[in-house]
Amino acid sequence: MTQSEAVSREAARGQETLLRTEGLTLRFGGITALREIDVEVSVAEIVGVIGPNGAGKTTLFDSIAGMIRPSEGRIWLDGREITRDPAHRRARAGIRRTFQRQQPIGWLSVEDNALAALEGRGGGGGFWADLLGLPSRRRIERARREQVMGALEVCGLVGEARRPAAELSIGQARRMELARAIVDRPRLLLLDEPTSGLEEAEVEIFAATIEALRAATGCSILLVEHDVPFVMSASDRVLVMQEGRVIGSGTPAEVAADPVVRAAYLGA
Structure with a gap:
């Protein structure tokens, strides 16, 4: 990481909160997909979300984007509660997302x-x-x-x-979908597995692209990924989910050193 990137990330942290969830819980019949999730994302901050399959990462995105309504809990965007707002109203308020499956x-x-x-x-x-x-x-x-x-x-x-x-190649298609998500300038961008299927060189290009996006627009980014090295290098903070819960959070270095996280996900 260059000195300018480090300064940019430090500046992003500690600013006013853009997104906040409190006690976010989602049940599908007898299955609890999310369990009292508390998330905060500051203005111009990049927050990574990692966890094994079935941890609830995409379900969290669906709840924030308004595609599903939580059973319990509340969501705020820039201090205004949006828990009951439909997806189109949240999009107009500045929440944009990409999907795990490409949709060109x-x-x-x-x-x-x-x-x-x-x-x-x-x-x-x-x-x-x-x-x-x-x-x-x-x-x-x-x-x-x-x-x-x-x-x-x-x-x-x-x-x-x-x-x-x-x-387009897979990498170009991923960046095109990113362009489609940011053309009507977002305030919060939800990226769901954006490096899936990309080669190492394409991942590096995508990482540089979202850093340039943050610098150019000041938007906040919530990032779900299985590529742990990418998340650790691209994020200011990282949340770790397991079975619908957040089991760890902090800077990439703090999360990588957390014994609970290492045992549950990263490997002891």
Whole structure:
């Protein structure tokens, strides 16, 4: 880690809280998937979440993103409770996510894949503006494409903008989905297994990309990963989950040295 990266990470810690969960519990029938989860993520902080399969990591993401409602507990974003807000309202408040399984729109270009994330805000002028190509609609289109190119630049994909998404490598597709998640600037970005299927060189590129994203936008990132070395190098703090509980948290060094974590997950 360079000195500038260390300074950036230190600056990210100790700032005001962006996301907070309190007592987050989720039951599916007789199965408890989450057990009283308390999480805090500060502004511009990267927090990694690790744990074995079935630990509840993706379920935690689904709860924060509004895809499922917790049985108990509360969630706040920037001091406002969002526990009962639907997913689309949380997205408009700045929570974005990627998924473990890649979901590119293969027949669209990389640029248009990212542009699709902005279409939910409407085109301006409705059906007739689109049909007639009114000046107001063209202005909005130009502004949005400029916004898209900014996101592609952060993700190192400007040179692939016109390329069909179906032709991308796995690493490029992961970065395209990241661009799609950040084009409408997020406040909190949830990344679910973003390095799955990537080669070592691609993992390094992705790590540099999310660090550049944090520096450029100041967004917070909550990161679920099985690649422990990647999480330890990319995160300011790490949470360790097992059977729906948080069994350890702290800096990467603190978590790596925690005997409970080592016995349960990292290996004694």
